[in-house]
Amino acid sequence: MAKVDRIRIYDVARIAGVSVATASKALNDTGRMTEATRTRVKQTAAALGFRPNAMARALTRQRSFTIGLLTNDTYGRFTLPVMAGINEALVDQGVSVFLCGIEDDATLAKVHVDAMLDKQVDGIIATGKRIDRRLPVDLADLPVPVVYAFTEGPADAVTLVSDDAQGARAATECLLALGRRRLVHVTGPEDFASVAARAAAFRQAAGSAAPVLFGAWSEAWGHEAVSRLWSEGPVPDAIFCGNDQIARGVVDALRERGVAVPADVSVVGFDNWEIVSAATRPPLTTVDMNLKELGREAGRLILELAEGKPVEPGIRTLPCKLVVRQSCGSKTLAAIQGEGTLQEV
Amino acid sequence: MAKVDRIRIYDVARIAGVSVATASKALNDTGRMTEATRTRVKQTAAALGFRPNAMARALTRQRSFTIGLLTNDTYGRFTLPVMAGINEALVDQGVSVFLCGIEDDATLAKVHVDAMLDKQVDGIIATGKRIDRRLPVDLADLPVPVVYAFTEGPADAVTLVSDDAQGARAATECLLALGRRRLVHVTGPEDFASVAARAAAFRQAAGSAAPVLFGAWSEAWGHEAVSRLWSEGPVPDAIFCGNDQIARGVVDALRERGVAVPADVSVVGFDNWEIVSAATRPPLTTVDMNLKELGREAGRLILELAEGKPVEPGIRTLPCKLVVRQSCGSKTLAAIQGEGTLQEV
DNA sequence: CAGATCAGGTAAAACGGTTTCTCATACACA
DNA sequence: TGTGTATGAGAAACCGTTTTACCTGATCTG
The missing domain is CATH 1.10.260.40 (lambda repressor-like DNA-binding domains)
Incomplete structure (x- = not known):
């Protein structure tokens, strides 16, 4: 020093x-x-290595080249990729990011928001772990623009979410394209908007009679669902899961039951949480929500807003992409579906 | 707005x-x-709701109440808890945190460091995903103080790491206290300093003849290690794993092999990465590195340095604590070991 | 050749605070 | 009553930039 x-x-x-x-x-x-x-x-x-003092510059320019990132996802599952994208979009514009973790604590959130405003942030990106819940703080009427990414905002706000329906459709159609006919959807708690959206898209693609089992976002629920499915009616030949943890539970349960994946049953997950999807045996085919791209877009938008450019308010939906690994079964799937939202790994 | x-x-x-x-x-x-x-x-x-403009204040005070956090752990496994701790230590001092993700990219790192200096940060905390590697940027000779947390820094720097040896010792002693005698350590790549430290402590506590198997930080390696152990010599009655992923692989492999955990074999992990340790069946007893506390300490220290207070340079080691769940077998373990570093959950 | 225009540059006023000096006033003391 | 000294408050300088307004020659125009 x-x-x-x-x-x-x-x-x-x-x-x-x-x-x-x-x-x-x-x-x-x-x-x-x-x-x-x-x-x-x-x-x-x-030659002198002059670098302007950002504080002094901010004082006159009324622009700090700093934005605030508010999140209640302390676990990082969703926030981390979003953050990476935001950073990517902002770093070469010389914009820095204040990170504020608020864990559903309204008081803490207020403290952080005030601190950010004191530090003259040019804008705030709010992000969360759930698309249909708001952060415990009101960000309307702030003197700076706000972008909501992967969290619910006011109706007239700029909001970014991933396209649950399209992702679920891609997964379901993939299974159908593989020749599977007895599809089941094992997913999370019914009161999640994502759950409802994915289930609806699943039913639309797989037929309205296709069963949907609601439960928890856990491996344990994946296990339980399998034992329920195999003890009751006709067994499925394809299971589309609401997230990768459930999918892993399902795959593990099937292996223990002697059911071959993907030979007997194809399994597809959701989230592409690599730590889970890549460690599963076999590795999971899963839907990637493109959270990094979502973050990049959030960065771009907050920048435009900060520069005073007009941005159409409303909900922007970003497409998911199917990441094909081994749990679904085909090696030529990419050839079957020629979509841009598909990615072979 | x-x-x-x-x-x-x-x-x-x-x-x-x-x-x-x-x-x-x-x-x-x-x-x-x-x-x-x-x-x-x-x-x-x-009454007026006056809040001073932090920029203007920083300009005269020569203190921005802002620190920078540099990390190359884009995965968040280690950085997230550290970050949470830092935030906790700083938020009520009115200090905000600039987050800079650099992924082993020296150029990007330099850009971020320069940006931070331009923005007059009062200090920088460097953190990484590996205790024996440096970030790809030189932070010596900066005009602001630096604290290294969970990453290697210069010899004369203030550095915080968790106590691998003590953690490994606690785990091993726990297994011994349970009456286990044939202990094995299954761990990661040999060139990690943590691996060496933990293995040494394990051998010291379990006896120098106790086997240590080096491999990868993956579930797959846990599987392979079990098949190797059960095909070769005498089978162990306790396995201490280098991280939770290996431990999960071990536990899964044992179950598939019909070996009961913890009845026949006790298993202990390392990291307490809840997503892995809590989802394992049975849930893992594991060593928690107290990363949040490490972050808190880093926050405290950078604050002291920023205020010009003297801080003794050198490496500070923070104790780990054993988190007892079901994979090791005892329910009265807490009674056996009366240590403060032990925590029943 | 006077007046208008323009190119190139500077002095000074912001920006929103903090801090150092200076200056009344009141009070105690001789 | 004149002198020395706390005390409370304000004027002004400063932090490091940007920006506005202005100035001075040179060139152009009619």
């Missing part, structure tokens, strides 16, 4: 032999001056 | 009938004035 005094624009100006005003304009490509002067200043600045 | 002009200290001063200077001093509890004046100003400020 070397305490060196930073070079100020004042130093650059003095050494380049111009006024501070000229130096500023030269460096920002504004104002009028000979090209010679401009390059001379720029070269001097570069 | 309501565009309301923020209240400035100027407004507070005018309405309270004092000068800006007095207002500032009143609000910051500095300078001299009658108590009456001070409270009047404070009340006015509160």
